Amino acid sequence: MQPYSSPFYFVYLGLALIPIVIAHSFGKKLMWYQVLFTIAFLWFTFAGSVTLWALLFFGVFETILIKIYEYYRITLKKNIFFVFVLILLLSILPLFLVKLNPVIDPAHPQSIFGFLGISYVTFKTVNIILEIRDGLIKEVPLKEYFYFLYFFPTISSGPIDRFRRFRKEMEAPVAKNYSEMVGKGIFYIFQGFLYKFIIGYLLDTYVLHILAISATVHPTFLNMMGSMYSYGLYLFFDFAGYSLFVIGVSSIMGYDIPHNFNKPFLSKNIKDFWNRWHMSLSFWFRDFVAMRFMKTIMVKKWTKNMVLIANLGYLASMGLMGFWHGFTWYYILYGFYHAFLLIGYDAWVRMKKKRKWKIPNNRWTTAVSIFITFNLVFIGFLIFSGIPNYAIMHALNHDFPLPNF
Template identity: 85%
Template sequence: MQPYSTPFYFVYLGLALLPIVIGHAYGKKMMGYQVLFNLVFLWLTFAGSVSLWALLGFGAFETLLIKAYEYYKIKREKNAFSVFVVTLLLSILPLFLVKLNPLINPAHPESIFGFLGISYVTFKTVNIILEIRDGLIKTVPLKEYFYFLYFFPTISSGPIDRFRRFKKELEGPVPKDYPELVGKGIFYIFQGFLYKYIIGYLIDTYVLHKVAILASLHPSFGNMTVSMYAYGLYLFFDFAGYSLFVIGISALMGYHIPPNFNKPFLAKNIKDFWNRWHMTLSFWFRDFVAMRLMKTMMVKKWTKNMVLIANLGYLASMGLMGFWHGFTWYYILYGFYHAFLLIGYDAWLRFKKKRKIKIPDNRWTRGVSIFITFQFVFIGFLIFSGIPNYAIMHVLHDQAPLPNF
């Protein structure tokens, strides 16, 4: 059963959540029932397919890695970099194989190692390994770890939470603001319905499919432009709606899961956009890829050029994000496109400072900034959609497969 896919799913979900809400109202977290709730809905999602065994096998594999590395850190005074790197690479290996499989075996793109949400669960385990190395996590208690790893609302598509934050809430009492959380949770769920099942559905059904096919078969500036805006808006309303379901359900369970979107199309520049769009993912790559690489370059004194260091951080984090979406040229191009936008924006800031250019800050200049950022962002969405790829294939060949959204 696909999460959040039908109205009946929400009926089952609401009935199952009711004891948790009632228990919280009386100051009881009912952890036993919460565990049962997670197990039942994980079973409904994964049962009857190889994905269930992949999920269980992945969890066992990652647990062994994390506990082995934790044991090593406790027993050894020195933290060998090679051991850390091997642990990290092994943790990422299942996800790498899943992403690589469609490239080497296009006839059977589904990998036996794959399951719904493997990316987001991998982000959680990598987060734990990195913070064990940093000394921020001393030990990983298995009960809290498994609940975090298999927390049902976030397992399929995030948002990506951090173990230390989640563990603090898990171990704490019922939140003092729980009545307010319930109100927010219900609001988020209804807002998710509006985004995903009304606005997203209308864009997908009446605009995107028709225009995207036209753009693929008869590429023109007009078709490509409408496809670009339609795809970008559909992507936002569909994914933001899904994220709102997750945050709302988690709130009813008493957890403050971090948001994924914060009015991204009102961003005044590309940095502001990535502080608003898929925030838990962009912050994850910022903290665990870009910042770590930049710190390593400064500590190792590979270069003293801070501009170069920052630019390499952008290329590494955004490029890796592109590869994470898939080993397909337009995903990879999308990642590096945003890296160069970030590099270009930094260069513009340095140019303004050097030339002492002062742009007034008012509603007109902010409006122009938002408009320009919006266009650059949506060009990126067009690249990400793959629609230009299908158009190129149609031009080069008499027939080409149509885009599938």
């Protein structure tokens, strides 16, 4: 059973959380039970399928890589760039094979290396390798590492946490505001029910599915726009609801993990949007792709043009994000679409400054900014949905399968 996939799942989850709540109420973390809880729910999720072995193989493989690099970088105090790149590429290899498999073998898109959440645990391991190289992580104790890697609430869909933050919270005593955390956790879970099982379900069943099929079989401007808005809203409520479940359960367990969404459709510009939408992912790509790539360009002195450096950073991070979603043209186009939106927004800011345009900042200009950003973002969702691709393929071949959202 997939995590948080049905209301009945929460009955088992609620019963399993009771000992953790009681222990925290007496100032005890009961770590042995938390580990047992994680193992039990991982088994509940993955048992009886090849993905359980993929999950175990991934954990062993990544642990060997991290411990080798830890010994090399911290104990031997060496820092040869080739070794770092080799370890990094090997750590990404399982995810790369999983994403590549549907392209190589469309008839069997599920790779034997794949399991639910492989992307998010890969981001965790890459984070550790990068921070070992930077000297920010001095050691990787196996007990804390395994619990961080396999932390059950976040394993399937994030949010993407950072090892140093999680370890600090794991080793700290029970939070003094734990009762408040439980209250927030319960609130987040019920809010998640509203988002995912009510609003998301209604959008998917009575709006999106009908419009998506209509846009595929007989595409018109109106049903394409309807598909665009309904898909974007469904994507938000479904994923935000899922994230709220994760945050709520983690909060009840005593962990204040990062949030993923912060009213993204009230964003005033595209940069503001990426500071509000899937924040743990966008911040991860910002910190570990864009900023590092830009720093490398400056250190290597490939160019001194700061505008070009920033633009290359956008192309690298958002382009890679597109490839991460899948090696399909509309995912890749989605990534570069947002890169060019960011580049365009920076150009607009520079033009305003250069020409000394004084645009008033009031509720009307704010509303216009939100409206423009909202529609640009939803055009991106239409690209991401693949609906135009299904429409084209259906026009070329009437036997082509219809989209299934």
